[in-house]
Amino acid sequence: MTTGRTAGHGPLAGVRVVELAGIGPGPFAGMLLADLGADVVRVDRPGGSALAIDPAHDITNRNKRSVIVDLKAPDGPARVLDLAARADVLIEGNRPGVAERLGVGPADCHARNPRLVYGRMTGWGQDGPLADRAGHDVSYIAVTGALGLIGTPDRPPPVPANLLGDYAGGSLYLVVGVLAALHHARVSGTGQVVDAAIVDGTAHLSAMIHGMLSAGGWQDRRAANLLDGGCPYYGTYETADGGYMAVGALEPQFYDTFVDLLGIEDLREARTDWTRWGELREAVAARFRSRTRDEWTARFEGSDACVAPVLSLREAPRHPHLAARGTFTDHGGITQPAPAPRFSATPTTVRTGPARPGADTREVARDWDIPELVTDRVRTPAETAAGPPAEANATTTATTTGTTPVTTTATTPVKDFPHQGD
Structure with a gap:
């Protein structure tokens, strides 16, 4: 039964998840499960990750709890196996074979808990020629063809942050796989391994485009198609003040509204005449450059022209529609995206801020009935400097300080842990 300060009320309330700490898609997948109400316990290692941000601002660790376990210590693997024995799901993002070498691979975990869903998040996957190679x-x-879809032919493909691969092709597919396997485990009583590779998920995202390519409806080059910026009424345009407007007026009725409000009614027939698309693009660009972004936003407001302003991260929460829906929320002084999607019977919320490494060790030890997490935990720097604790007071000392976040120096090579380099 799920208890403790992060007890969820979403559709996954009562589900227990162990997340072996990493960066990128693994923690984001853990956040998705935690947002949905699961009791997610993040197993942090001493020293953390070389690429980690300030834990107080790591939103991907919200709604979770954290314990510190040194997997290189003699008793470290046993503590993770204790957690796995009581969990429904475990997710990890090490290179193939690392979890096995550490003694917490699928076979080790399934020996303790045959119903466990063991989710593996990597870039290249568990097998194949590149499986052991680093990557981001x-x-x-790049190798899936997705990056080659973006941008114009006269410039290198632009980098779309790390949303397309890490989170869309990675985290979301891991979560879909884990939830499907969890359903199977509850029906059959048998767990399984979920091999989620970013290359697989990202390739899968392009399924429709591959169908269009096969049918002759997509050219295998950039900015030459309806949905990749090749079409003048599906793209972005600069405004007089250096802002941008996004246009997606694909359907005839939306296009008609678009050209009317933009003031280029004479180019109504150019929509279906691709030989005039150059002329149309120049006219659209010239019109958008004649006013500011806010002026064009007001011009198209309330219409079905499918035109929207391109906002920055700081501007987005103030957009009237997003503000009305509560798409963003504030918790602990941090503005952040609210949990998604939304549920009518099992609503979700941001229950707690980012978990601090090791801050919940005592609570998790109690709730999950693993007292060894406290008695065998990693000592804080202050305790280490004071020397070894007296034998008679060892348990008491650990119990009273078990909620202190740990910031010890890393003792484990970073290369062993990130998902293929991330």
Whole structure:
């Protein structure tokens, strides 16, 4: 039964998840499960990650709890296996074979808990020629063809942050796989391994475009198609003040409204005449450059022209529609996206801020009935400097300080842990 300060009320309330700490898609997947109400316990290692941000601002660790376990210590793997024995799901993002070498691989965990869903998040996957190689989001999306879809032919493909690979092709597919496997485990009583690779997920996202390519409806080059910026009424345009407007007036009725409000009614027939698309693009660009972004936003407001302003991260929460829906929320002084999607019977919320490494060790030890998490935990720097604790007071000392966040120096090579380099 789920208890403690992060007890969820979403559709996954009562589901227990162990997340072996990493960066990128693994923590984001853990956040998705935690947002949905799961009791997610993040197993942090001493020293954290070389690429980690300030834990107080790491939103991907919201709604979770954290314990510190040194997997290189003699008793470290046993503590993770204790957690796995009581969990429904475990997710990890190490390179293939690392979890096995550490003693917390699928076979080790399933020996303790045959019903466990063991989710593996990597860039290249568990097998294949590149499985053991390092990589990052941009590397993975490059080989899938997805990166080659973006931008104009006269410039290198632009990097779309790390949303397309890490989170869309990675985290979301891991979560879909884990939830499907969890359903199977509850029906059959048998867990399984979910091999979620960013290359697989990102390639899968392009399914419709591959169908269009096969049918002759898509050219295999950039900015030459309806949905990649090749069409003058589906793209972005600069405004007089250096802002941008996004246009998606694909359907005839929306296009008619668009040209009317833009003031280029004489180009209504150019929509279906691709030989005039150059002329149309120049006219659209010239008109948008004649007014500011806010002026054009007001001009198209309330219409079905499918035109919207391009907002920055700081501007987005103030957009009237997003503000009305509560798309963003404030918690602990941090403005952040609210949990999504929304549920009519099992609503979700941001229950707690980012978990601090090791801050919840005592609470998790109690709730999950693993007292060894406290008695065997990593000591804080202050305790280490004071020397070894007296044998008689060892348990008491650990219990009273078990909620202190740990910031010890890293003792584990970073290369062993990130998802293929992330």
